[in-house]
Structure formats: structure tokens, C-alpha cells
Amino acid sequence: MQIQRAVETEATPETVFAYLSDFTHTEEWDPGTVSTDRVEGDGGLGTVYHNVSEFNGRRTELRYTVVEHRAPGRVVLRGENRTVEATDTMEIEPHGTGSRVTYTADFTFKGLAKLAQPFLGGAFKKLGDEAEQGLREALGKL
Numbered sequence: 697m698q699i700q701r702a703v704e705t706e707a708t709p710e711t712v713f714a715y716l717s718d719f720t721h722t723e724e725w726d727p728g729t730v731s732t733d734r735v736e737g738d739g740g741l742g743t744v745y746h747n748v749s750e751f752n753g754r755r756t757e758l759r760y761t762v763v764e765h766r767a768p769g770r771v772v773l774r775g776e777n778r779t780v781e782a783t784d785t786m787e788i789e790p791h792g793t794g795s796r797v798t799y800t801a802d803f804t805f806k807g808l809a810k811l812a813q814p815f816l817g818g819a820f821k822k823l824g825d826e827a828e829q830g831l832r833e834a835l836g837k838l
Contacts, residue, residue: 697803699824705835706794713768715838716786716797719745719760725830730755741765747775758782780805799831 715721718739722729730748737743745760758775765771775782785800
């Protein structure tokens with residue numbers, strides 16, 4: 697299952713990268729995020745975050761690790777728990793006087809959760825739409 701959205705902002709790529717590479721900011725723009733705390737690291741490669749999210753009426757916890765960190769253009773985090781593996785990729789490129797952010801979230805369900813995947817398309821579309829709006833609003837404030 698994949699969600700991908702692109703958002704344009706007047707903020708510079710460096711400013712956008714600094715904001716998005718600190719995954720604790722998901723609380724400000726990701727509608728499903730309840731909390732995100734940095735567990736270890738300095739925000740760069742190998743940094744670990746504990747994320748609590750709510751999706752489709754259910755709370756879940758994921759442990760995210762920064763697996764790619766290339767300023768100011770790309771940051772990739774991998775999250776995992778017993779039912780899902782998630783890869784969040786944020787690509788930032790210059791666009792006019794500002795930036796364009798392409799956000800891609802890939803989800804791979806495990807175990808019994810795989811059985812629910814065919815029924816989650818609408819919920820994932822809604823989540824993507826809300827994340828796009830949240831990202832647009834948060835980046836607009838930078």
C-alpha cells in the first residue's frame with residue numbers, strides 16, 4: 697500500500713529539510729500521529745524515533761529509524777512493529793523561489809493484518825489527503 701503526495705512551499709530546501717528530517721514534527725502535520733519522540737541519535741542517520749499513531753480507530757506504535765539522510769534533498773525512515781513495516785521517504789527539490797516536497801509512505805502488512813489490506817484503500821486515501829493538507833499548512837508557516 698502506498699501514499700504519495702507532492703506539496704509546494706515558498707520555504708527553501710534547506711529550511712524544509714531541517715523541519716522534515718526532525719521526525720518529531722510529524723505531530724504538527726501528520727493527522728494520524730498522536731506523538732513522536734526521539735529515542736536516540738541527533739536527527740541524522742541512525743536516529744531512532746518512537747511513534748504512536750492512530751489509524752482507522754486503532755492506536756499503534758512504531759519504532760522508526762533514519763536509514764538515509766542527504767541534506768538538503770532526501771530523508772528516509774523505516775518503521776516497524778509486529779503488524780506493519782513502513783517506509784517514509786521525503787524528497788525536497790528547489791521549485792521556483794521555494795521547494796517541492798514529494799512525500800511517499802509505503803506500508804507492508806504482516807501476519808493477519810495482510811488480510812485487511814484490500815479493505816483499507818479508502819482509509820489510506822483519506823489519510824494521504826489529510827497528510828497533504830497538514831504538510832501544506834505546516835510548510836506554509838516556515
